Amino acid sequence: MNEKTERLKALGADTDTGVKRCAGKEDLYLMLVGKALADRNFEKLAASVGAGNKEEAFAAAHALKGILSNLSLTPLAVRVAEVTEKLRGGGLPSPEELSDIENIRTGFIKETGDKQ
Amino acid sequence: MEMRHDPILNYKRTVLIVDDEEVNRLLLGSILEDDYNIIYAENGREAWDVISEKTSTISIVLLDLLMPEMNGFEVIKMMQRNVITAAIPVIVLTSEKAMEVESLRLGAADFISKPYDMPEIILARVNRMVQFFEDKQVISSVERDELTGIYTKRFFFKYCEKLDKFHPDVKTDAIMVDVDHYGLLKELYGNDMAEGVLRICAKTLYLYAGKHEGIAGRGEEDTFYAYLMATGDHTELAAELNKRVAEEFPDTNIHIRVGVFKRESRDVSLLNSFHYAQIAGDTISGDYSALVAVYDNELRNATLFKDRLIHDIKAGIETGQFVVYYQPKYAIQGDRPRLCGAEALVRWFHKDFGFLTPDKYISLFEQNGLIQLVDRFVWKETAEQIKKWKDRYDLDLPVSVNASRMDLFDPKLSDVLLEITKAAGISPQDLHVEVTESAYAKDQDRMIEAVKKIRDNGFAIEMDDFGTGYSALNILCSIPLDVLKLDMSFVRQMESSHENEMMVDIILDMAKMLGVEVNAEGVETGVQLDKLKKLGCDMVQGFYFSKPVPPAEFEKFMEKEIREKSE
Numbered sequence: 001m002n003e004k005t006e007r008l009k010a011l012g013a014d015t016d017t018g019v020k021r022c023a024g025k026e027d028l029y030l031m032l033v034g035k036a037l038a039d040r041n042f043e044k045l046a047a048s049v050g051a052g053n054k055e056e057a058f059a060a061a062h063a064l065k066g067i068l069s070n071l072s073l074t075p076l077a078v079r080v081a082e083v084t085e086k087l088r089g090g091g092l093p094s095p096e097e098l099s100d101i102e103n104i105r106t107g108f109i110k111e112t113g114d115k116q
Numbered sequence: 117m118e119m120r121h122d123p124i125l126n127y128k129r130t131v132l133i134v135d136d137e138e139v140n141r142l143l144l145g146s147i148l149e150d151d152y153n154i155i156y157a158e159n160g161r162e163a164w165d166v167i168s169e170k171t172s173t174i175s176i177v178l179l180d181l182l183m184p185e186m187n188g189f190e191v192i193k194m195m196q197r198n199v200i201t202a203a204i205p206v207i208v209l210t211s212e213k214a215m216e217v218e219s220l221r222l223g224a225a226d227f228i229s230k231p232y233d234m235p236e237i238i239l240a241r242v243n244r245m246v247q248f249f250e251d252k253q254v255i256s257s258v259e260r261d262e263l264t265g266i267y268t269k270r271f272f273f274k275y276c277e278k279l280d281k282f283h284p285d286v287k288t289d290a291i292m293v294d295v296d297h298y299g300l301l302k303e304l305y306g307n308d309m310a311e312g313v314l315r316i317c318a319k320t321l322y323l324y325a326g327k328h329e330g331i332a333g334r335g336e337e338d339t340f341y342a343y344l345m346a347t348g349d350h351t352e353l354a355a356e357l358n359k360r361v362a363e364e365f366p367d368t369n370i371h372i373r374v375g376v377f378k379r380e381s382r383d384v385s386l387l388n389s390f391h392y393a394q395i396a397g398d399t400i401s402g403d404y405s406a407l408v409a410v411y412d413n414e415l416r417n418a419t420l421f422k423d424r425l426i427h428d429i430k431a432g433i434e435t436g437q438f439v440v441y442y443q444p445k446y447a448i449q450g451d452r453p454r455l456c457g458a459e460a461l462v463r464w465f466h467k468d469f470g471f472l473t474p475d476k477y478i479s480l481f482e483q484n485g486l487i488q489l490v491d492r493f494v495w496k497e498t499a500e501q502i503k504k505w506k507d508r509y510d511l512d513l514p515v516s517v518n519a520s521r522m523d524l525f526d527p528k529l530s531d532v533l534l535e536i537t538k539a540a541g542i543s544p545q546d547l548h549v550e551v552t553e554s555a556y557a558k559d560q561d562r563m564i565e566a567v568k569k570i571r572d573n574g575f576a577i578e579m580d581d582f583g584t585g586y587s588a589l590n591i592l593c594s595i596p597l598d599v600l601k602l603d604m605s606f607v608r609q610m611e612s613s614h615e616n617e618m619m620v621d622i623i624l625d626m627a628k629m630l631g632v633e634v635n636a637e638g639v640e641t642g643v644q645l646d647k648l649k650k651l652g653c654d655m656v657q658g659f660y661f662s663k664p665v666p667p668a669e670f671e672k673f674m675e676k677e678i679r680e681k682s683e
Contacts, residue, residue, distance in 0.1 A: 023146045023235045032139045039139070062182060066211050067139045069231035 002026055007111040008033065011075065018072035029071070030112065036067045037109050045083070046098055058087040076104050128153050129175035129246055129282055134163040134191070135209060136183040140230070144178055144209075147235040148242060160186025164194055167201055173284050175246050177206045178228070181215050192222045205249045207242065225249070250278070261334040263311060264318030269341075272333025276343045276386050279331065283345055288330075288379045290389035291342040291350060292397045293321055293357065296371035298338035299558065309365065314338060316360050317372060324353045341390055350376055354407035371404050373397050377411040395419055425466075425477050429486050432464060433493050439463045440497045441664035442515065444673045445635060445657045448649045455677035456655060458515045459550070460498040461664045462490055487520045494518070495533065499540035499547060501667055506542065509674050516548035516578050516599075521555040524566040530573050544574030550601065552580040556591060564595055571596045578635070583623070597632050604638020604658070610647060617647070624652050 001015075005026060009015045015029070022029040041060040048056035061084040068077035079101050083093045131152040135141045136159055145154045155174070157163040160183055167174060177195075181188035188208060195201040208219040211230035219227060225245050232238055259271045267275060279288075295301065295313055302310040318332070321340050325332040330344030354374040361370050375397020379389045392411040399415065400406035432438055441461050446453040464472045481487035495517050502515055523529050537544055549570055556563045571577050578599040579592075583606050592600070602623065609616040627634045636648050639658035648656060662673065 020234060021147075021232055022143060023150075025146055028142070028146050032142055035142075036139045039137075059182065062211070063137055066230040067137050069211070070140060070143055072231070 002030060004030055004112050008073070008108065011108060011111060013108075014072035014074050018070075021070060021072070033071055033073065033108075033112060036071055036073065037105060037112070039064060039067060041067075042102070042105060046102070049093060049098060052092070054087055054090070054092065057092070058084065061087055073108065076101065076108065079104065130155060130170070130173050131242065132157060132163065132166055132174050132177045134158075134160070134177065134183070134188070135180035137180075140180065140209070143232065144238070147232075147238050151239065151243070159183045160188060160191045163191050167191075167195065167204070170284075171200055171204070172281050174204055175281075176242060176249075177204055178209055178242070179206050179224070180209045181212070181219065182210075189219070189222060192219065192224060196223050203249070205245045207245060261318070264315055264334055264340075266318045266322050266340070267331065267333035269333055269335050272331065272335075272341055272343075273386060275331050275333075279343060279345065280382065280386070284382070286345050287347055287381075288389075289342075289344045289347045289350070290377040290379055290386075290393045291321075291344065291353070292335070292375040292390060292393035293317055293340040293342070293353075294373050294375070294394075294397050294401075295338040296373050296401055301368075301370065305365075305368065310338075312364065313361055313370060313372075316364055317357055320357050320360050321353070324356065335390075339394070341393075343386075347378065349408065349410070350374055351408050358407060369404070371402075371407075373400050373406070374408045375399075375411070376408060392416075392419070422480050425472075425480060426484065426486060428466065429477075429481070429489060432466065433489060435467070437465050437467060438490065438493055439465065439666065440494055440501065441666055442501075442670040443657055443664040444662050444670065445655050446661055447655050448645065449652075449654060452680065453656075453661070454681075455511075455513065455673055457513050457548070458670065459657060459664075460494055460501075460515050460517045462494050463664075482520050482522065485522050488522050488526070491518060491520060491523055492532065492536075495536050495547070496540070499536050499542055502542050502546050503540045505671075505674065506546070509671075509678060511674055511678060513674070514546055514548050514576065516550045518550045518552075518580065519570075520552075521563070524551065524555060524563055529566060530569045530575075533570060533575060534573055545576070548576040548578050548599065550578045550580040553582050553584060553591075556595065560591075560594075568596050571598075592626065592630055592632070597630075599633045599635055599655075600627050601657075602634055602636045602653070604636075607636050607638050607640075607644055607648070607658075611643065617651075620648075620653075621651050628652065 005015045005019070018033075019026050019029045022032065041064045045057055045060040045064065048060060061080055064080045065077065065084045068080055079097070083097055083101070086093050129152055131148055132155045133141050133144050134157045135144070141156050145156065148154060152175075155166055155170070157166050162185070163177070163179065164186065167177065179188045179191060192206055195204065195206065202223070205225040206223070208216065208224040208227040209230065210216055210219065210227055216227045216229070226241060228238060228241065259267065261268050295317060298310065301313065317340055318334060321332045321342050325342045325344060328344040328346040328348070330342055330346070332340060332342040335341050354372070357372040357374070361372055375393040375395070377389045377392040377396060384392070392415075395415055396409040396411040400409045439462070441463050442458040443461060444455055445457040445459065447456040462474065464477065466472050478487065481490060498515050498517050505511070505513065519529070526532070533547070533549070534544065537547055551567060567577055576598040577596060578601055579595065579597055580601050581603045582600050583603040600623075602620070606616070606620050606623075610620050624634055633654040635655040635657060636653050637657050639645055639648065639656040639660045641660060645656060645660055
């Protein structure tokens with residue numbers, strides 16, 4: 001197993017499932033994780049929550065949820081899912097929730113060494 | 117899945133993956149890329165552009181619902197508006213349970229939830245949907261030919277269409293394989309052996325098609341087709357076919373011929389492609405030294421010429437381009453040759469091509485049934501001409517007209533003939549009907565039945581071209597007959613050897629025993645005439661007396677006959 005995958009696993013990602021979902025191609029998995037962590041929807045989510053645009057915030061969170069759960073980046077996926085549900089119910093996520101997501105994301109980025 | 121195990125059909129179909137998230141697109145792509153060609157689209161608008169442009173090549177669409185520009189629901193709605201795009205299955209990608217139901221209601225075939233199931237499951241679901249929708253299009257009857265085990269014609273063409281769909285830009289070869297003179301083969305060696313030949317051909321072609329990225333199917337009785345993505349000259353195929361058949365049946369001389377059409381573009385339809393392959397193959401019928409023929413420019417021009425004639429026939433008849441000529445028949449056994457009848461022969465003066473000899477169109481029109489138009493025109497014209505002559509001259513001259521195999525298949529034939537003679541004011545005895553020997557080659561019983569019916573109505577029957585086919589002499593006993601027309605080849609060969617002369621003698625004797633008159637065709641010299649007279653031939657026809665002439669010229673022969681009769 002690739003060193004990066006090991007580190008993602010240590011952070012709580014279900015990398016076995018994630019790699020399987022990529023037809024067993026680990027390189028592809030890591031490439032997609034890199035893309036997911038750099039996804040513009042993270043910024044969009046934060047910005048639209050800041051502007052009070054719930055609709056746009058929901059679309060961004062929903063999109064992220066799909067990507068992160070597909071790659072089994074579990075800790076991140078779980079939190080994004082919570083935010084998505086909150087937005088769906090008409091609420092706005094708290095700044096803590098958003099920074100929590102941002103921190104976990106930064107942690108993942110550090111461990112995979114993929115920064116943009 | 118049976119389809120996926122079939123080497124013949126293991127071609128990559130195309131999947132359109134639509135998702136605004138690159139990660140999701142690539143994930144699905146990685147699962148499907150080994151089995152499918154993948155096209156990606158980032159939003160609904162892009163997806164719709166791809167679908168409209170490549171409708172015929174896309175086998176399935178995997179569609180995300182929440183996307184910018186145009187969302188998935190709208191794409192589904194657009195696809196439903198058109199019968200062709202509506203036939204492409206859509207699998208919806210969603211993480212929302214509520215949307216799954218909504219998308220199915222709108223016409224999606226299935227859904228895949230996010231996070232995605234394991235790759236095997238996704239692949240299986242996509243495969244199942246693709247197959248399900250393809251099967252829906254091919255309404256099953258019989259897929260495999262019972263005798264040979266390869267595709268039936270119907271399925272063969274269905275699968276060709278699919279190949280075209282999966283390979284829209286590939287140059288292909290349409291191949292036709294035919295057992296030359298299969299009818300004769302069957303007659304000579306029996307049904308079992310003939311079917312054995314067919315099986316070998318089918319198997320050889322099947323294996324060849326497998327090796328050349330294609331499929332094989334059975335056309336008519338002894339015709340097979342192959343549609344190949346890997347093009348070539350196919351001499352190897354022809355050699356293999358003939359070798360395998362020769363090995364299995366060493367004491368025979370069977371000719372398997374191959375016709376090829378190179379389909380460079382899809383402008384030529386599939387059916388036409390195989391039609392052209394057939395035309396090419398037909399050019400080497402009977403030529404044992406040639407095994408393969410490729411459809412080329414020369415053939416193309418010949419085909420265009422034929423198409424033109426087919427197109428022009430109706431107008432030709434209506435505008436008087438077709439004219440009936442008459443060739444006199446002379447009874448030769450008396451002290452002087454006596455005019456005793458005529459044969460009506462059609463002549464076509466085409467408005468652009470001028471005079472066309474009958475060999476340019478008669479067999480062509482026989483193949484496609486248009487000969488009936490020509491025949492009926494000649495019958496009517498001749499009946500009216502007979503009436504005019506009867507009114508003007510005191511001569512009893514029956515005129516014979518040709519009836520082709522097609523006419524004999526027409527259950528109304530004898531009614532038509534009766535109507536024509538009645539309308540013209542002549543009796544059936546004034547009109548003889550010539551049927552060629554080869555008309556009896558297939559469906560002999562049915563042909564005999566049809567001829568009997570005409571004869572019972574009072575029309576005398578003449579058998580044309582006797583000796584050119586392969587019918588045994590005993591056919592003469594089973595066919596109702598009044599006159600036997602000895603083919604001109606006998607008359608020509610008669611002089612060359614004693615055996616040929618004996619042959620003519622035997623036929624004349626046999627005809628006499630059966631109470632049938634004999635009319636020798638193609639008599640050109642006095643020597644031939646004397647010999648035929650000596651052998652006991654009743655009548656002759658040919659250039660010695662006259663070529664076929666227009667009515668006005670024929671009248672000179674009638675006037676001469678009247679003069680000589682009264683002398």
